[in-house]
Amino acid sequence: MSEIVIGLDLSRSARAALDWAAEQARATGRTLRAVNVISASATYSMALGGVAVPIEPSEMDAPHRDAVAAIFDSVQPELGWQLKFFSGEAGPILVAESIGAALLVVGTKEHVGIGRLMAGSVSHYCLSHAQCPVVAVPAARDRGAQKDDQNHAAAQARTHP
Numbered sequence: 001m002s003e004i005v006i007g008l009d010l011s012r013s014a015r016a017a018l019d020w021a022a023e024q025a026r027a028t029g030r031t032l033r034a035v036n037v038i039s040a041s042a043t044y045s046m047a048l049g050g051v052a053v054p055i056e057p058s059e060m061d062a063p064h065r066d067a068v069a070a071i072f073d074s075v076q077p078e079l080g081w082q083l084k085f086f087s088g089e090a091g092p093i094l095v096a097e098s099i100g101a102a103l104l105v106v107g108t109k110e111h112v113g114i115g116r117l118m119a120g121s122v123s124h125y126c127l128s129h130a131q132c133p134v135v136a137v138p139a140a141r142d143r144g145a146q147k148d149d150q151n152h153a154a155a156q157a158r159t160h161p
Contacts, residue, residue: 005098006105007090007122008034008083010067012139013107015074020137021105022075028102032081035097036068037090091125098126104134 006021008014018034025032038061065085072083086093098104106123123136 002029003031003033003101004028004103004105005094005101006032006034007094007107007126008036008068008072009090009107010064010071011107011109013109013137015071015107016140017105017107017135017137018071018075020135021103022077024103024105024135025081026078030102032077033097033101034072034081034083035086035094036083037086037088037093038064039087039089090122091129094122094126095129095131098130098132101132104130104132106134106136108136108138 004021004025006018008018021032024030068085069083077083084097086097094104094106104126106126108123109121123134127134127136
């Protein structure tokens with residue numbers, strides 16, 4: 001129960017989630033285990049019976065592995081922190097990997113409309129199925145979007161006293 005599990009991919013929201021999880025792990029003295037899931041083809045998943053399969057780094061695309069490792073390394077991992085790679089469906093694997101964990105941390109992607117139907121929502125799956133507390137972290141907004149939000153709020157304040 002002393003571990004924080006984080007779902008890690010190449011998205012902005014996963015990077016924000018990793019930053020949050022690393023800070024939380026340091027503040028609470030917990031270890032951190034980052035889990036990267038490579039989607040398996042439907043045929044491959046069926047052949048494996050839908051079971052999560054840990055994969056060796058040599059078995060996956062080296063540029064992808066290196067990119068994920070660079071993101072993980074960006075938080076300057078403490079001794080005992082791990083990065084693991086799996087092949088399969090992200091939601092079920094993250095839920096399985098978080099059994100017994102103190103916390104599961106996931107990023108929230110901004111899929112809308114057909115994109116959400118096609119990709120599903122890993123964070124929603126985790127929130128609905130995990131047996132431990134789940135923290136869903138949104139992507140950090142860029143400065144331009146923050147400035148637009150501030151300008152919109154200021155304009156609303158002027159027109160609606």
